Amino acid sequence: MPRIITYIDAINEALRQEMERDERVFLLGEDIGLSGGVFKATAGLLDKFGEDRVIDSPLAEGIIIGASLGAAMVGWRPVPEIQFADFITPAMEQLIQQAAKLRYRSAGAFECPITVRVCCGGGMGSGLYHSQENAGWFVHEPGLKVVMPATAYDAKGLLLAAIRDPNPVLYFEHKKLYRGVKDDVPEGDYTVEIGRALVRREGTDLTVLTYGSMVHTALASAEEMAKQGVFAEVVDLRTLSPLDKDTILASVRKTNKCMIVHEDKRTMGIGAELAAIVSEEAFEDLDGPIMRITGPDVPAIPFSPALEKAWMVDQPKVVAAMEQLAAY
Amino acid sequence: MSQEHESTVLEAETEISGHSRETLLGLYEMLVKCRMADEKARILFRQSKFAGNFFSGVGQEATEVGSAYTLRDDDWIAPSHRDWTANIIKGVPLKLCFAQLFAKTTSPDRGRSAPAHMGYGPLNIITPASSIAGQMNLGTGVALGLKKLGRDSVVVSFFGDGATSFGGTHEAMNFAGVHRLPIIFVCQNNLWAESVPLRLQTALTDLSDRAKAYGFPGISVDGNNVLAVYDAANDAIARARKGQGPTFIECKTYRWYGHSEIDPAKYRSKEELESWKKKDPVAQFEKKLYAEGLLNDEMKKAIAVNITEQINEAVDFADQSPYPDASELTDYVWA
Numbered sequence: 001m002p003r004i005i006t007y008i009d010a011i012n013e014a015l016r017q018e019m020e021r022d023e024r025v026f027l028l029g030e031d032i033g034l035s036g037g038v039f040k041a042t043a044g045l046l047d048k049f050g051e052d053r054v055i056d057s058p059l060a061e062g063i064i065i066g067a068s069l070g071a072a073m074v075g076w077r078p079v080p081e082i083q084f085a086d087f088i089t090p091a092m093e094q095l096i097q098q099a100a101k102l103r104y105r106s107a108g109a110f111e112c113p114i115t116v117r118v119c120c121g122g123g124m125g126s127g128l129y130h131s132q133e134n135a136g137w138f139v140h141e142p143g144l145k146v147v148m149p150a151t152a153y154d155a156k157g158l159l160l161a162a163i164r165d166p167n168p169v170l171y172f173e174h175k176k177l178y179r180g181v182k183d184d185v186p187e188g189d190y191t192v193e194i195g196r197a198l199v200r201r202e203g204t205d206l207t208v209l210t211y212g213s214m215v216h217t218a219l220a221s222a223e224e225m226a227k228q229g230v231f232a233e234v235v236d237l238r239t240l241s242p243l244d245k246d247t248i249l250a251s252v253r254k255t256n257k258c259m260i261v262h263e264d265k266r267t268m269g270i271g272a273e274l275a276a277i278v279s280e281e282a283f284e285d286l287d288g289p290i291m292r293i294t295g296p297d298v299p300a301i302p303f304s305p306a307l308e309k310a311w312m313v314d315q316p317k318v319v320a321a322m323e324q325l326a327a328y
Numbered sequence: 329m330s331q332e333h334e335s336t337v338l339e340a341e342t343e344i345s346g347h348s349r350e351t352l353l354g355l356y357e358m359l360v361k362c363r364m365a366d367e368k369a370r371i372l373f374r375q376s377k378f379a380g381n382f383f384s385g386v387g388q389e390a391t392e393v394g395s396a397y398t399l400r401d402d403d404w405i406a407p408s409h410r411d412w413t414a415n416i417i418k419g420v421p422l423k424l425c426f427a428q429l430f431a432k433t434t435s436p437d438r439g440r441s442a443p444a445h446m447g448y449g450p451l452n453i454i455t456p457a458s459s460i461a462g463q464m465n466l467g468t469g470v471a472l473g474l475k476k477l478g479r480d481s482v483v484v485s486f487f488g489d490g491a492t493s494f495g496g497t498h499e500a501m502n503f504a505g506v507h508r509l510p511i512i513f514v515c516q517n518n519l520w521a522e523s524v525p526l527r528l529q530t531a532l533t534d535l536s537d538r539a540k541a542y543g544f545p546g547i548s549v550d551g552n553n554v555l556a557v558y559d560a561a562n563d564a565i566a567r568a569r570k571g572q573g574p575t576f577i578e579c580k581t582y583r584w585y586g587h588s589e590i591d592p593a594k595y596r597s598k599e600e601l602e603s604w605k606k607k608d609p610v611a612q613f614e615k616k617l618y619a620e621g622l623l624n625d626e627m628k629k630a631i632a633v634n635i636t637e638q639i640n641e642a643v644d645f646a647d648q649s650p651y652p653d654a655s656e657l658t659d660y661v662w663a
Contacts, residue, residue: 062496
C-alpha cells in the first residue's frame with residue numbers, strides 16, 4: 001500500500017525521525033520554531049523537542065552557519081536553515097572559508113558535519129530575492145557536498161543521508177516542489193546515497209541531465225516526445241557535488257546525445273561543467289552538440305508574471321530543444 | 329599621526345601579592361618563551377628558512393599569556409593569524425610550532441595552512457583561516473556546543489581591533505550574548521589594523537564598550553600588564569564556567585613590528601613605537617619580579633638558556649622533517 005505524502009511533509013518527517021533517533025541533531029534558523037518555518041517545514045518540532053533543539057535564531061545568516069559549524073566541531077549534528085537561498089550570501093564567509101576548508105586546513109583535526117537546508121527556486125511569483133536557485137555557487141567548492149531532491153522519496157532519504165554524512169552538506173529544497181510533488185515515501189528509516197544519480201526514465205535517443213524541479217519538466221517533455229517516437233532518457237542528478245560521473249557517462253554512451261536542463265542562469269553554471277565532462281570523457285560517443293536549456297543570463301527572476309514566465313525553463317522550451325537535438 | 333590609548337584603563341587587581349610565586353614565575357617564563365620563539369621565527373623568516381609570511385606578536389605577549397595561561401586542556405582557543413604563540417601557551421610542543429612555520433609534514437596540518445595560522449586538534453586550538461574574525465563565529469559555535477553538552481569548558485577567542493569592524497564579529501557576539509555562551513572575547517587592540525589607525529576603524533575610545541550592546545560585561549585593561557590581563561581573564565573564565573555568559577576584554581597593547589614581515593610599518597611614527605617599547609610587557613613584569621625579590625640574574629639566565637635549548641631543538645626537528653609528498657594534495661578534502 002503506497003504512502004503518498006508531499007515533499008515538505010517528507011522533509012518534516014525526516015527531521016522529526018532523525019531528531020528522535022539521534023540526540024546530537026538540533027535545528028537552528030530564522031522562524032523555524034514558534035512559527036514552524038515560513039513554509040512550515042519545521043512545523044510541530046519545537047513543541048516536540050523543545051527550545052534546546054529547535055532554536056529560533058537572530059536574523060543573521062553568518063552566525064546561523066558559524067554557530068552550527070562550531071557546535072559540529074564538538075560532536076553535534078546541527079541542521080541550520082537558510083530561509084531563502086537568496087539570503088545565503090551573508091553566510092558565504094562561513095560556508096566557503098570555514099565549512100569547505102576546515103577539514104583540509106587542519107589535516108582532519110577538525111570536522112564540521114552540518115546539513116544546511118536551503119529553500120530555493122522560482123516559478124512561484126516570488127520576485128528577485130525569493131526565487132534564486134543558486135546551488136551552482138557551491139559546487140565550485142570542494143569540501144562541500146551539494147544535493148537537491150526532486151521527489152518526496154528523495155527529500156526524506158537525502159536529508160537523512162546528509163545529516164549522517166561526516167562532511168558539510170548543502171541540501172537545497174525547491175519551494176515549488178514543497179506542495180507540488182507527492183509520492184510514495186516509506187514510513188521507516190532509509191537513506192538515498194549521496195553521490196548517486198538516478199535514471200528517472202529510460203530512453204534510447206537522447207539523454208537529459210537535470211535536477212530539482214526541472215526533473216519534472218524534463219519528464220513531462222520526454223512523455224510528449226515519446227508520442228513523436230523520440231525516446232529521451234532522463235537522469236536526475238540528485239547530488240550536484242560530488243557528481244555521479246558513472247551514471248552520467250553511461251547514459252550518454254547509450255543515447256549518444258546529451259542535453260542539460262537547469263533553472264539557474266546559464267554562464268559558468270552547472271550545465272557548463274556537465275557539458276565539459278561529457279565532452280572530455282564521452283566525445284567519441286556524441287552524435288550531436290551538447291545542448292543547454294537553462295535560465296537566462298539575467299541577474300534574477302523578475303516579479304512580473306509575464307517576465308517570470310519568460311525566464312523559466314518550461315515544457316515547450318525543453319520539447320523544442322529535444323526536437324532540435326533528435327534531428328541530428 | 330601618533331596614537332595613544334586615551335582612555336582611563338581600568339586597572340584590575342594587579343597586586344603582585346595576590347598571586348603565588350609559582351604563578352608569577354610561570355607567567356614570566358611563558359612571556360619569555362613566547363618572546364624568544366617569536367623573535368626566532370622572525371630571524372628564520374629573514375634567513376629564508378621558511379616562505380610565505382609571519383605575523384609577529386612581539387609586544388603583545390601579555391594579552392595571550394595573561395588570558396590563556398590558566399586554560400585547561402579541555403578548553404578551547406579560537407586564534408587569529410597573530411596568535412601562533414597561543415599554541416605554545418596551551419602546551420603544544422615547540423617542535424610542532426616550528427614545523428608549522430616550515431610547512432613540513434610533521435606540522436599539525438601537514439603543511440596546509442600558512443606559517444602563523446596554527447591550530448592543534450588534541451588541545452582544542454582551532455586552525456584559523458586568514459579571513460579576519462572568522463574564528464569568532466566558530467568559537468561561538470564551539471561555545472554553544474560545549475554549553476549544550478553541559479560541560480564547564482570555555483572558549484577564548486582572540487582578535488584584533490580591526491576585526492571588531494567586521495559584520496561577523498557583531499553576529500558572533502550578539503549570538504553569544506543571547507545564549508549566554510561560555511566564551512571570552514579577547515580583543516588585542518594594538519591601534520593599527522594593518523596600516524589603518526584606530527581613529528579610522530571606530531569612533532569608540534574603549535572597544536569594550538561594545539559589550540554593552542550585547543548584554544554582557546566588557547572591560548578594558550592594560551594589555552602590556554600581564555597580571556591585569558590574567559586577573560580580568562580569570563574572572564571572565566570563572567563566570568563562563570558557571571554559566572554566566574561571555575565577557576569582552578579589551579587589551580590595550582601594541583605590536584612592535586609591521587603587520588607582517590614584509591610590512592616596514594612606515595605609517596607609524598618612531599616616537600609612537602619608542603613610547604610603547606618603554607612599556608615592554610616582558611621587561612615591565614621582569615622589573616616587578618626583581619623588585620619583589622622573586623627573580624634574579626641567575627634565574628633569568630637559566631630560564632633563557634633553557635628556552636634557547638628548547639627552541640634550537642625544535643628548529644632542528646622542523647628543519648630535518650620532510651615536506652609533504654605531492655600525493656598528499658588531495659588528502660583531507662572529504663571525510
